[in-house]
Amino acid sequence: MTRNKMPEAPAAERKNNFTEVALGYTEQQAIMEAARCIRCKKPKCIEGCPVGIDISKFIKEIAEKNFSGAIKTLKEKNNLPGVCGRVCPQETQCEIKCVLGKKGGLSVAIGCLERFAADWEISNAGGEDCPKTETDGKHPPDEKTVADGKKKVAVVGSGPAGLTCAADLAKAGVSVTIFEALHEPGGVLRYGIPSFRLPKNIIEREIQYVKSLGVEIICNAIIGKLRTLDDLFKMGYSSIFIGTGAGLPVFPGAPGVNLCRIYSANEFLTRINLMGGNDPGKYDTPINTGKNVAVIGGGNTAMDAARSALRLGCDVTILYRRTEKEMPARLAEIRHAKEEGIKFTFLTQPVEFTGDKNGYVTGVKCLKCTLGEKDSSGRQSPVPVRGSEFVLPADTVIIAMGLKPNPVIQRVTAGLETAGDGSIRVNPDTMETSIKKVFAGGDIVGGEGTVIEAMGMGKRAARSIVSYFFSASA
Numbered sequence: 001m002t003r004n005k006m007p008e009a010p011a012a013e014r015k016n017n018f019t020e021v022a023l024g025y026t027e028q029q030a031i032m033e034a035a036r037c038i039r040c041k042k043p044k045c046i047e048g049c050p051v052g053i054d055i056s057k058f059i060k061e062i063a064e065k066n067f068s069g070a071i072k073t074l075k076e077k078n079n080l081p082g083v084c085g086r087v088c089p090q091e092t093q094c095e096i097k098c099v100l101g102k103k104g105g106l107s108v109a110i111g112c113l114e115r116f117a118a119d120w121e122i123s124n125a126g127g128e129d130c131p132k133t134e135t136d137g138k139h140p141p142d143e144k145t146v147a148d149g150k151k152k153v154a155v156v157g158s159g160p161a162g163l164t165c166a167a168d169l170a171k172a173g174v175s176v177t178i179f180e181a182l183h184e185p186g187g188v189l190r191y192g193i194p195s196f197r198l199p200k201n202i203i204e205r206e207i208q209y210v211k212s213l214g215v216e217i218i219c220n221a222i223i224g225k226l227r228t229l230d231d232l233f234k235m236g237y238s239s240i241f242i243g244t245g246a247g248l249p250v251f252p253g254a255p256g257v258n259l260c261r262i263y264s265a266n267e268f269l270t271r272i273n274l275m276g277g278n279d280p281g282k283y284d285t286p287i288n289t290g291k292n293v294a295v296i297g298g299g300n301t302a303m304d305a306a307r308s309a310l311r312l313g314c315d316v317t318i319l320y321r322r323t324e325k326e327m328p329a330r331l332a333e334i335r336h337a338k339e340e341g342i343k344f345t346f347l348t349q350p351v352e353f354t355g356d357k358n359g360y361v362t363g364v365k366c367l368k369c370t371l372g373e374k375d376s377s378g379r380q381s382p383v384p385v386r387g388s389e390f391v392l393p394a395d396t397v398i399i400a401m402g403l404k405p406n407p408v409i410q411r412v413t414a415g416l417e418t419a420g421d422g423s424i425r426v427n428p429d430t431m432e433t434s435i436k437k438v439f440a441g442g443d444i445v446g447g448e449g450t451v452i453e454a455m456g457m458g459k460r461a462a463r464s465i466v467s468y469f470f471s472a473s474a
Helices: 029-035 045-049 053-065 069-073 080-089 108-125 159-170 202-213 229-234 265-273 300-311 331-339 408-412 449-470
Strands: 152-156 175-178 216-218 239-242 262-264 294-297 315-319 343-345 349-357 363-375 380-384 391-395 395-398 439-441
Touching: 029 053, 029 108, 045 053, 053 069, 053 108, 069 080, 069 395, 080 108, 080 202, 080 449, 152 159, 159 175, 159 202, 159 239, 159 449, 202 216, 239 449, 262 265, 262 315, 262 449, 265 300, 265 395, 294 300, 300 315, 300 331, 349 380, 363 395, 439 449
Parallel strands: 152 175, 152 239, 175 216, 239 439, 262 395, 294 315, 294 395, 315 343
Antiparallel strands: 349 363, 363 380, 363 391
């Protein structure tokens, strides 16, 4: 049976707006796709899910038209199914382990089905209000409660790791407060992913679900500036989870990098996603862009920045120093970018940024490259070709060369061990840091990763915190 393709908005239409590109399955399409599952006795797909969703069960429930059962099964392990169904790289996680795919067919579209179940809940179980499932606000069966009025946990950061840790703790009866540095919760889900991939109402929906479990969220609270970890302990929190993410951009050490209209992708996307920079008629925070935009990088963030710039009316070229084969971005995102008219220049290494007398960027000086020996990433290293210099005219440059962990807390916390890149060292089994009762997870630990990987670390930390509360030494 042929895999059911996700319906999408036409490229000619979608490139002019920020509405969602993927349109979602109909009930008929979802049932047909779920029916492709061969019901393995030992489903390998679950092994590929960082949060351990019972994938076979929720797909079976969709095939049997038990959509409420499917969303209930998903939420037993995943507090953000509407997010994960849209932005998780299922093709390299759960779907790559699908036995149907290993037998020569196309794997079951697990991500599309997860999104369908989450969207079905919105449409059929209370609209935009957050309906309670059977376990909302209650304790899981056969699990002791720690809600004795004394056990409180502070979660720093409201990204996928923080939200997941907070929700799992709340389900176990722990009193949880999330401290968010920005004025709206969601972390990278809010500021880093454009609405055409992850609509804001979906983020709101997932956050409302977490809040419905009893989690308190305090915004405009920069831990490390407003308060320290010691301050949180003095306020009565028994344990702390740090999930502040990777928000420090990496810039090339190239001449001219400080010219005007050279942005980090992080800043560019934040101005659009969180500050309304794409709607100057409504918000007083427009983005200063020219007409010709060069985006440097080959990951999902580069695709997001390029496609956002396109929607602002710019002509966009992506510069990548390897070939398309080595690009780390999801294949679907590369395809979408091409369909929308974004140009790609491969085997190209930027070495300098040129500017005018007023300090604005005018171009990117580049060298052509060939591929040499494999590096630590397993990919062939780009080798610049002497004498191959050329200048790509550009009046705006967006640099998407990666992010480092946010360093605010590390700088003011004595005894907190970090790695060379500023990431926090943890026990990988418990997610506890070098400071007792302080845990961490997400990009602040593992570097720039996926949403679902961050969620997996948040769940692991939550289990460890609950175990700590029950231990004899607590």
